Amino acid sequence: MNRVFSAALEIQAVCRRRKWRFCFIGGVAVQRWGEPRFTRDVDLTLLTGFGEEKVFIHALLEHFAARISDAEKLALGRRVLLIQSSQGVEIDVGLGGLPYEERVIDRATTFDIGSANTLTTCSAEDLVILKTFAGRDRDWADIAEIAARQSGKLDKKLIYRELKPLLELKEDTESGKRLRKLLAPTPGRRVH
Numbered sequence: 001m002n003r004v005f006s007a008a009l010e011i012q013a014v015c016r017r018r019k020w021r022f023c024f025i026g027g028v029a030v031q032r033w034g035e036p037r038f039t040r041d042v043d044l045t046l047l048t049g050f051g052e053e054k055v056f057i058h059a060l061l062e063h064f065a066a067r068i069s070d071a072e073k074l075a076l077g078r079r080v081l082l083i084q085s086s087q088g089v090e091i092d093v094g095l096g097g098l099p100y101e102e103r104v105i106d107r108a109t110t111f112d113i114g115s116a117n118t119l120t121t122c123s124a125e126d127l128v129i130l131k132t133f134a135g136r137d138r139d140w141a142d143i144a145e146i147a148a149r150q151s152g153k154l155d156k157k158l159i160y161r162e163l164k165p166l167l168e169l170k171e172d173t174e175s176g177k178r179l180r181k182l183l184a185p186t187p188g189r190r191v192h
Helices: 003-017 026-033 053-063 071-078 099-107 124-134 137-149 156-169 175-183
Strands: 022-025 041-047 080-084 090-096 109-114 117-121
Touching: 003 022, 003 026, 003 041, 003 053, 003 090, 003 117, 022 026, 022 099, 022 124, 026 041, 026 109, 026 117, 026 124, 026 137, 041 099, 053 071, 053 080, 053 090, 071 080, 090 099, 099 124, 099 156, 124 137, 124 156, 124 175, 137 175, 156 175
Parallel strands: 022 117, 041 090
Antiparallel strands: 022 041, 080 090, 109 117
8 A cells, every 4th residue: 555545544543533524635545536647645624613723633643643743833824834744644634623624524435545445535516626726737637637527427516616715815816727627527527
C-alpha cells in the first residue's frame, strides 16, 4: 500500500475511534473520482464546529507530530491543523464548521482502496465544488479529469446550488462560468 493511503488510514482510525465526523478531500478523493495521479499529502475535513476546536486539535496532537512549532495557533486562526503521519506524510486537517462542510461530510461515502481497506471520501460533486473554490491550475486540471471520468454521472444542479454562495463569499464571478464550460457536454469527450 502506498504511503499516502497508509497515512489516510492512520488518521481515519483516530477519527473513527473518537466517533468524529470527517471525510477526505483533495488528492485522496481525486484518486477515486478523477484521473489517479501522484499525491504526496492527505487532506481531510473534520467537523469541529465553532468553539470546540481545541479539543480536536489537542487530541490530534497526541497522535500526530505537528509540522510547525505553532500548529495550534495557526489551526485556530486559519482553521487548518498541519500534522504528519508516523511515516512523515503531510496531513492537512481542515477544521470544518460551516453548514456546507457538514453537508460535504453527510454526502461522503467509502472508497475501496484494496486489502479490505476503505477510506471515507467526499462525493465527486463536492470535490468539484471544493476544487472550483480553490481555483488553482492543478484544481482546474483535476476538475477536467473528474468531468471526463464521471461524464453523465455528476449532479450539476447540486454543484451549482452549493457553489454559488461560496463563490459569492469570495466575490468570484468567473469561476462559475469556467466550471459551466468544463461541465458542458462536448461531442467526442472521453468517457471512462
